[in-house]
Amino acid sequence: MNFKDRAIDLLPWAIATLLIAAIVHIVSILLTPLVAPRDAYARLVDAARTARTAPGGVATFEATAPNSQPLPFEDPMMAEGVCLFDLSKGPLHLRTTVDVDGDDYLGISFHSASGVIFHAMTDRASIKGKVDIVVGNAHQIAELEADDSEDAPPQEIRLTAPSSRGFAMIRALAKRPSDYERARSSVEAIVCDIFQPRAP
Amino acid sequence: MRAPFDKYLRASSVMLSGLALGFVLTAAALNSGYGFGPLRVGPWTAWPQTGGPDIDPFARAALARRGEAPLGKDQGLMFVAETDSAGARLDARCEYRISDPLPSARFWTLGLASQTGAPLTNPTDRYGYTSSGILRREGGAFDISVARNARPGNWLSPGNGQAFLVVLRLYETPLDPGARFDPSTFPSITKLACA
Numbered sequence: 001m002n003f004k005d006r007a008i009d010l011l012p013w014a015i016a017t018l019l020i021a022a023i024v025h026i027v028s029i030l031l032t033p034l035v036a037p038r039d040a041y042a043r044l045v046d047a048a049r050t051a052r053t054a055p056g057g058v059a060t061f062e063a064t065a066p067n068s069q070p071l072p073f074e075d076p077m078m079a080e081g082v083c084l085f086d087l088s089k090g091p092l093h094l095r096t097t098v099d100v101d102g103d104d105y106l107g108i109s110f111h112s113a114s115g116v117i118f119h120a121m122t123d124r125a126s127i128k129g130k131v132d133i134v135v136g137n138a139h140q141i142a143e144l145e146a147d148d149s150e151d152a153p154p155q156e157i158r159l160t161a162p163s164s165r166g167f168a169m170i171r172a173l174a175k176r177p178s179d180y181e182r183a184r185s186s187v188e189a190i191v192c193d194i195f196q197p198r199a200p
Numbered sequence: 201m202r203a204p205f206d207k208y209l210r211a212s213s214v215m216l217s218g219l220a221l222g223f224v225l226t227a228a229a230l231n232s233g234y235g236f237g238p239l240r241v242g243p244w245t246a247w248p249q250t251g252g253p254d255i256d257p258f259a260r261a262a263l264a265r266r267g268e269a270p271l272g273k274d275q276g277l278m279f280v281a282e283t284d285s286a287g288a289r290l291d292a293r294c295e296y297r298i299s300d301p302l303p304s305a306r307f308w309t310l311g312l313a314s315q316t317g318a319p320l321t322n323p324t325d326r327y328g329y330t331s332s333g334i335l336r337r338e339g340g341a342f343d344i345s346v347a348r349n350a351r352p353g354n355w356l357s358p359g360n361g362q363a364f365l366v367v368l369r370l371y372e373t374p375l376d377p378g379a380r381f382d383p384s385t386f387p388s389i390t391k392l393a394c395a
Binding site for chain 1: 215217218219225255257258265276306316318325333371
């Protein structure tokens with residue numbers, strides 16, 4: 001058997017190897033966000049257990065430092081807090097209690113447990129200094145919309161979450177190291193709880 | 201005539217090598233950035249599409265494995281530099297100067313981090329500067345010294361490790377991630393001397 005015959009003989013096996021490799025590659029990439037043991041959600045669930053929980057329900061972390069950081073690649077100049085949510089217990093209601101003055105950066109991003117940001121905003125997007133957001137699954141949001149009356153438009157922004165568990169990451173910039181406590185208090189002034197529709 | 205189990209032997213070796221090759225490809229993909237669409241300007245790299253709902257599966261996998269929660273699209277962009285402006289890897293034994301200009305943004309912060317994204321242990325406990333807190337020369341220009349030993353003015357210490365990263369975060373920047381940028385509109389990282 002010469003070299004050419006041998007190559008033709010092996011070709012289907014080589015193609016089969018590549019096909020299997022491609023399938024394994026694609027499936028393992030798609031599965032990683034679902035099975036990764038130390039993804040952002042898992043780390044935050046861990047960190048929130050030992051973090052200080054503000055009266056409003058936001059778990060706030062110590063300033064990011066070499067031996068204390070909730071997640072990698074977080075900005076050490078930010079005061080950070082997180083609201084973990086599980087929509088099976090009801091829609092999440094996140095709102096500010098102190099008016100956002102627009103001088104300091106305050107960022108709120110909504111992440112699904114599997115790592116997709118489905119909404120992100122800053123204090124610039126607040127309405128008259130207020131942030132009032134309800135996160136629900138498609139069914140809960142549809143229910144809220146059905147209850148809306150014609151002449152009283154809803155006060156809050158409504159978001160449909162792609163998965164029932166996730167977290168809202170809250171970051172407030174400390175412009176100088178001495179501003180850190182002030183930034184942290186603006187994170188703690190946010191309230192996260194289960195949404196209660198107003199009585200008609 | 202071949203032995204009857206020859207084909208089975210081949211089939212199982214195809215299975216095993218396909219499996220191994222697939223996992224090697226996945227590991228390689230997860231270790232090289234965050235999926236598609238990096239924004240590279242000089243030594244700086246950002247991954248703008250990690251911040252929105254249209255994130256690709258490779259970026260999701262890479263973020264999940266590293267446990268990161270990136271900034272949202274309308275919040276800002278994080279640029280990371282692994283090298284100086286000349287393309288040489290950043291080395292904590294060397295001294296660097298980071299100088300402006302900076303792209304426009306409502307706020308920015310500039311700091312150092314380890315390769316895994318942790319702040320670097322250093323004697324001053326200062327991990328970075330913000331656009332409001334940095335010392336500026338007359339006219340608003342600034343530069344930051346990166347060195348192990350104290351320097352006058354804006355100074356960051358890379359600690360006792362070896363490799364490190366420079367992380368620039370632009371909060372609420374009007375930059376269009378789809379555009380091409382002139383590296384001269386981003387900060388330069390110049391190597392001064394090595395110990």
